[in-house]
Amino acid sequence: MERWWIRPVVRLVLAVALPFLVPLLIAGMIWAMPGDPATNVCPDCTGEGMLQMVKDRNLDQGPLHFYSEWMSSMVSGDFGRSWSFQSGEEVAYLLKSGIGFTLKLFLLGGLIILAGAFLTAVKWIPSWLKSGIRLVGMLPGLVLSLAAIAVYTVYINPSAMETTWTQVAMGALILAIADAALSGTIDGVDEVIETEGRRRYVQIAILRGESTLQNILPNTLPALVGQVRARMLSLLSAAIIIEMILKINGVGELLVVGALKQDFPLVMACTFFYVVISSVMLMLQAVIEILVALSIRKSPKGVA
Amino acid sequence: MSRRVALAVFLVGMAILVLPGFFAPEFLTAKDGSVQGALGPLAAPPLGTDSFGRPLLDFVQQGSRIVAGPSLVAALIVMVLGALGGLLACTQSSRLSTVVQVLGETLGALPRLVVVIVVVRVLPEEWRGLMPIAVAWALLTAPGAMDEAASVASRLGGSRFVEAMRAHGFSRRRIYLVHILGYNLRPVLIRQAAETFAQVIFLEMALSYVSMMQTDISELTHGSQEEGWAGILYDGYSYLALNEPTGHSLGLGLVLVALVLVVVRSVVYAGRAR
């Protein structure tokens, strides 16, 4: 008997473990970097104050201590304070200020892709539009972002310190279209439906007057969900570059700047945010797979 | 378009992308405040100059040297691991498959760019460059390729396909190398490798561009004496936003992007199943 449950269970376990594992890896990396982490944080500092600061930053007892302290504070919503990007600012505050923009960007981009997937499934997208989307989708996000920021700079808001909805909307559109995100989804959904639609049980269902989608959905749902998750994960990554170029005050930009400035509380928090999103998607996929598998196995005898 | 034409397009495209790197100057021509910049290809052949009077040909050559090796290595890693994933699906070793599945799921669940950024930061200065980034990217991309290859192999029948072919008198080596890899997995592996190749090039351009946007950070993917293709786009951006006479830079940057895309499409076309 095929062990269908292995993958979903692996996904569930990973979804739970990743948010704990990734910060541990980063904590280990702080110590793997050249030099002593304690002196790296303030090389020109001396005396008792330096020792106290090292202690306050939990850098005095190795990576495991650093990790466990970070985890226990994080549970109560305290991500520590920024070391170098905005010295003294609460990381939770910075994260909170960025999450909104990143989620808007991600969800809006994701929504466009999901809409694309749905419209493809119900065959509402004409072939000329698909060709157009494929053509634009070949361009990398960098090129489209450059064009967008140029237009934004020249015509809209040359010196904004705050992120506007226009920036987010431009970013989401680029996120959805560039790097073949939308066209890949459309082609993927098309392929799955085409392949499955050619099967005998679907042909019989059509003869019985039932809809194609209704019949193929239970069998194709896990594959489709897997595709969508992979696509969403790519979006999450691509959003980092788009945030940087379009100057959107999101978590991705915080992560890049935090990494460049060795602001590890900030890096840990931003990475944690991304890993949690990834875990949620992983968990959703696992649950859907399990539900579909159970429902297929519970089908009345004699029904294929 | 026939497969031969596609193959020819791919080879020519690759030659244009990779060969200039062999002739790249070690050091980019320095900026010179006393010469006129932003000259077009006619005024300063063959490709014109940037805003500071540096020949764009230097950028093309150095960019080629920066990306060629790492992007090809990344493509190779994805291809090899993808093939491994496909072949594993044809064996009966369920324990090994489970281990690979767990590893694949773990790597596949990590947002790639987040990992790349952490890798960039953690590496000691002497190791920094595109190669470790490309390898990290390839390792994170590989689970997807392995999955896809495995599903193609499963559709083929997996271990039952191997048994059936054995019954026809084919050797195991021939079945795995010719029938599974050569005939069935080839299109998937070539596509995945080609996409990774392009992704690494675009990733380099994006990371270089980001480091150029910040005035107080060092380059992330290459040495300070080099400038990649992102430098061409950066120069071209001032045409878009500031109406500076650097339209030819923008055009050249877009041509390079298009060339990468053409190479990818042609190799995918050439490698498709008969």
Place this chain on the structure above:
Amino acid sequence: MGIKKRSLLAAAGLSAALLTTGQSLNFYEEALPTSMNPLYAKSMVDTRVNELVFDRLYFHSPINNSLVSRLVDQWQMSEGGRAMQLTLKQGVKWHDGTAFTATDVCFTIDAMLDEGTPSPIAAKQREVFAGCEVKEENVALVRFTKIFHNPRNRLGFYVMPAHSFEGNTAISPDHEFSNRPMGTGPLKGNRGRRGVSFNSVPNAHHQAKVPQMSLQEGADPLVQVRTLQNNGVQGIITVPPPYRADVSASDELSLKSYDLRSWWFVAVNTNKRHLSDKRVRQALNSIIDRTELRKLSIGVEAGEQNSPCEFISGPFVQTSPYYNRAVEVQETADLESALSLLQAGGMKKVGGTWHYRGEAVNLKIGIKASLDVEAPDLLSQVSNQLGAAGFQRQQHKISTDEWNRMVVTGQAEDYDLIIGKWSFGLVEDVNPLFHTRAGGRGGLNIFNYSSTAVDTLLAQFDGARTDTQAQDAYHELHEVLADDLPYLFLWKLDTKSAWQTSVRGNMISAYYYWTDFDSWKYVQ
């Protein structure tokens, strides 16, 4: 009709100008501040921001250079010159409305003296201050470690509020004060993701006429200049020389001098085997063609009148009283002399490349990345000149973060040469740059250079009781350094700001920039 329309427009313009007087003034800074806590200031940006938010106890007036204070009403020496009693002005308030008192002055001194404050700035002040005592609500007695020649000069520190730290004198850089500081200065500052927003706070000693300001991080200088021309921002703190002509050509913009007393250098790693011989360093000094560098990097031709760039032969700008004019400047290359010096220093040229003890010399050259904006591609130009002379080399840009973490702290030993810039106020104290790194001295000694002769001269400067003694010590130091060459001294480069002409009364003070901010007006 036309006239009527024009009059209407003029009237509308006038009312708009009146209504918009005091609108938010936006400007580009070189970077975002690293910390807004004065004890942790690391860059010139930090110093300039501190000048807007805080008050120094004493400062030099930008108008007549006299030593004045906005916080102190009267002062008198006591305890035989080892202490000073300060009577503070009445009515001065912190940005939250709390009264400024002697407790705050003593708190700031106590915080600097507290070993629990890991600030390098505080560490330096521990050599000056012995303690502070609150005599009355507005009277503080400041004690010094010794009798100083002009003790009020030592009181140029920013005063911080005791209540923001609840009296805890061990101040950490991670305290939220670093991000949302509170001072008695003309503006209250609040750091955001992409800049700092400032709001004026009326006070007994400050009446800022610009109610709001916003500091934005400037990146590409061309973008900065174009945004200024389009009135997207009203000012740029530093305009690189190649873009100054563009700014000057506009009637709406004015270029303003900013006296920063900054000079550029190439620090030489004297601890590297192949650079430890003085003759090799002198050879490098002869290889560098400063006139060519200046032309290529800054765009200044030889003999150009009113050049923004002036060569130097030692660690001071030419207008400084410490500059020793007897030491000649090496303006152009002298390759013949370089050749003989290199050979005398143990180098051999094999196949066109210099070798030391059988190994090819590969010079690792770095530059502080942000300097590339002011002198475009200086790194490549220096590298090219060394390459043409027969040295293999590698080029690296050093981020501000790495500069603060590795270079300034003497941990960039793997570099051979580092290009940088130091900026000074009125007191050009170069002791931290050249003193042997030990016992809290030599805090900015990039390559841990050590010379007994130099240390002795620096001690002479430290112990000087008169200006003449100080000058004598530094004149001799200039001569010794120009010979020993731990740095190849390049030039002083004028710093210019650009402001819209709608910004009036904008006097720019030396080094601190915003000292006279109360006179600034913005009339759109």
